[in-house]
Structure formats: C-alpha cells, structure tokens
C-alpha cells in the first residue's frame with residue numbers, strides 16, 4: 240500500500256467517539272475492593288476447607304498459621320460485607336449507570352436487550368453493536384444474580400461464625416444454621432457458592448476483555464478511570480442509548496473531561 244493510500248484508509252476508518260464518565264470513583268473503589276476480598280476469601284477459604292498437613296519442628300506458637308488464615312478469612316468477610324452494603328447504598332445516590340434499577344429485570348426493553356446480547360455474544364448469530372453505555376442488560380442481570388450469591392455467602396458465613404464469636408454482628412445471622420439443616424449442611428452450601436464466584440470470575444474477566452477488544456469502547460479501562468468511549472449516536476437519547484433510565488441530573492456538571 241502506498242503512503243497516500245494508507246493515509247486515506249486511516250482517516251476514513253477513524254470513528255469519532257465521545258468520552259462519557261460512566262463509573263464514578265465509589266463504584267470503581269467498590270469493584271476493586273470487592274475483587275480483592277473475593278480473592279483473599281477464596282484462597283483462605285480453600286485452605287480452611289482443605290488444610291494442608293504442614294509438619295514443622297518449630298515452637299508450636301510459631302505454627303499458628305491456620306488460626307492466622309481463619310482470622311484473615313473473617314476479617315476479609317467484614318470488609319466484603321460493608322463494601323457490598325456501600326454498593327447497595329450507592330445504587331440509590333450514584334449516577335444513572337450505577338442505579339439499582341439497572342440490575343432488576345423489570346422492563347421489556349431490558350429483556351429485548353438480553354435477547355440481543357445473546358444473539359450477538361453467545362449465539363454469534365448477529366453482528367451489530369449493543370447499545371448500552373453502562374452494563375448491558377444481560378451483564379446487569381448476571382451481576383444481580385451475583386449480588387444474591389454475595390448475600391447468601393455473607394449470611395451463611397456469619398451464621399457459621401456465630402457459634403465461635405461473642406460479637407453481636409455474627410449473632411444477627413445465627414438463625415440461618417437451623418434453617419439450612421445445621422452447620423455441616425450450611426458449610427456445604429457456603430463451599431458451593433465459593434465455586435460460583437470462581438466460575439463467575441473466569442467468565443467475567445474473559446467477557447470484559449472480549450468486549451473491550453471487539454467493541455473498542457474502553458470497557459476495561461473504564462473500571463480504572465471511569466470513562467468509556469461511545470459513538471455520538473448513542474448519546475442522542477433515542478430510548479435505547481442511555482439504557483434504561485432517564486439520566487439523573489449530573490452530580491458535577493462543571494467537571495470537564497481530562498485531556
């Protein structure tokens with residue numbers, strides 16, 4: 240290709256994207272703290288479920304690693320819970336992309352978009368852009384399911400912890416032990432839910448990389464800097480674009496995008 244030809248190709252192919260501030264700082268901090276908690280809880284949880292038989296000739300008090308491991312698990316569970324509670328609060332006060340109503344399957348438009356995402360992403364039967372600036376409808380429902388598992392994990396975890404702690408907080412969940420048929424049965428459900436987290440994370444990380452690469456909206460970096468890049472058509476408010484809610488007034492209208 241001659242230099243002239245390549246110039247022409249580049250200039251005509253360059254899409255004009257607009258920068259949109261999608262994920263506010265509290266959502267980003269929530270997300271990465273949540274991911275860190277899930278990692279710590281999973282590693283320490285697997286060690287609790289399958290403790291390795293470590294033999295050591297050192298003084299017994301130096302080999303208290305299992306106690307330390309459990310302490311880290313319980314401490315991370317508290318951080319996980321309060322971080323999750325904060326995200327629910329932010330669903331009521333944050334911008335329209337973090338609004339709690341995005342996550343509940345309540346509108347026909349959401350189901351239409353779920354079908355559209357299935358056709359494009361899963362069945363690969365259509366090749367058309369998904370008009371969502373925040374989470375697409377299928378992703379939102381998946382996160383909602385994830386939030387329910389988060390809730391179950393908190394309740395089941397603190398319920399088991401209630402018999403070993405005098406603190407008032409775990410006692411709030413003690414009722415779940417008899418409800419699930421005792422400690423052993425509840426522990427099995429808690430363990431199973433951990434595997435749901437692991438499978439979710441693998442699929443989730445694959446999909447965000449996939450969407451980033453295929454759509455070019457900057458999905459990956461959006462959870463770091465907050466910005467996505469979208470075609471101006473998607474900002475026209477044609478009913479499908481600012482999916483699915485009418486925007487709340489901007490919290491900080493004067494803030495210009497960084498250059």
Ligand code: HEM
Pocket residue numbers: 266269270273274275277278326337373374375378382385436439440443444447458459460461462
């Ligand atoms: C290296 C690991 C991870 C990466 C790269 C990643 C990346 C992302 C990105 C880019 C988004 C925004 C997607 C969009 O714009 O629609 C997102 C959202 C989300 N991710 Fe992750 N994620 C990771 C780990 C996790 C883990 C471990 C969990 C929980 C088990 C998780 C749960 C979520 C949830 C619940 C949301 C929705 C956030 C909200 O609206 O509050 N992620 N993630």
